[in-house]
Amino acid sequence: MIDIGANLAHESFDLDREAVFSRAWGAGVQAIILTGSCRQSNRAVQQLRLTAPDRLYCTAGVHPHHASDWTDEDAELITSLAAHAGLVSLGECGLDYHRDLSPREVQRKVFIAQLELAIRLEKPVFLHQRSAHDDFHAIVREYRAALPDACVHCFTDTAAARDAYLALDCHIGITGWVCDKRRGAELRAVAPGIPLDRLMIETDAPYLLPGNLPRGQRPGKRHDDKPGIDGRRNEPAYLPWVARALAELRGDDPAELGAVTAANARRFFRLPSAAGRDSC
Structure with a gap:
């Protein structure tokens, strides 16, 4: 398995980051893509990956919440x-039109600037969309042919949105949201329609703790956690539970789904091959 999106520069990991990595490797996670989302985290994840350069990789970008800082x-x-x-x-x-932490016009301008930069640097893009499908789709459609590749990360949208992104030859990342039978009901209905060769999995840690974790394995509430984590921190070691829930919905074997999505991630991110390692 490969976790294609984990925010491990987040301060909730400052006291035990090395243990978090150890638990991930022990759980069968073979590689982690560390997500950069602002100037500070872009620098931080680049330094973090040096602690295990054969297993840790990173992105760099500016999340729409921080677009005003661009x-x-x-x-x-x-x-x-x-x-x-x-x-x-x-x-x-x-x-991200859900929280609108940056003005929408600024978000669009900064998004386009990063797509143009990705084209110039010949890098795939790791994309965020929330409550902004129409504008997001229009912009991606305009630039998609020139982009090396594109992944719609943490997909939680409708069947129509899924099909629109697939028509643009995008990959789709699924998180622990798919494990929540109540809040994730729509995603659970939509996810089986994602072709296996377009599918990747992620934790989006420290957010979106999988709801199917057995009670005895769920992390306790942490007094040092920040708003948005709901007191229970997610981490890459829980990625197998995302794979398990998704495989159950699709009628797939969890180990096979883990291996195939890992192979997809290696192709998408141009990671070195790891024969025999990509399994649950």
């Missing part, structure tokens, strides 16, 4: 980081 310095930093072999994608970038 300057030429961000473009220069991303360009500089892209010279390192471990920088495998641009992102997380896109549009």
Whole structure:
């Protein structure tokens, strides 16, 4: 298995990050893509990956929440980081009209700037979309032919959105949202329709703790966690539970789904091959 999106530069991991990595490897996770989403985290994940360069890779980008902070310095930093072999994608970038933490016009401008940068740097993109499908789809459609590849990360949308992204030859990332039978009901109905060769899995840690974790394995509430984690921190070691829930919905074997989605991730992010390692 490969976790294609984990926010391990998040401060909730500051006290036990090494143990988090150890638990991930012990759970059968073979590689993790560390998500960059702002100037600070872009620098941080590049340093983190050096602790296990054969298993840790990273992205660099500016999340729509931080679009108002975008300057030429961000473009220069991303360009500089892209010279390192471990920088495998641009992102997380896109549009988020759910929280609107940056003005929508600014979000669109910064999203386009990053797509153009990805084209110039010949990097695939790791995309975020929430409550912004129409504008997001229109922008991606305009640039898709020139982009090396594109993944719609943490997909939670409708069947129509799924089909629209697949028509643009995008990959789709599924998180622990698919494990929630109540809140994830629509995704659970939509996910089986994603072709296996377009599918990848992720934790989006520390967010979206899989709801199918057995009670005895669920992490306790942490007093040092920040808003948005609901007191229970997700981590890459729980990726097998995403694979298990998704495989059950699709009628697939969890080990086979883990291996195939890992192979998809290696192709998408241009990771080194790892014969015999990509399994649950």
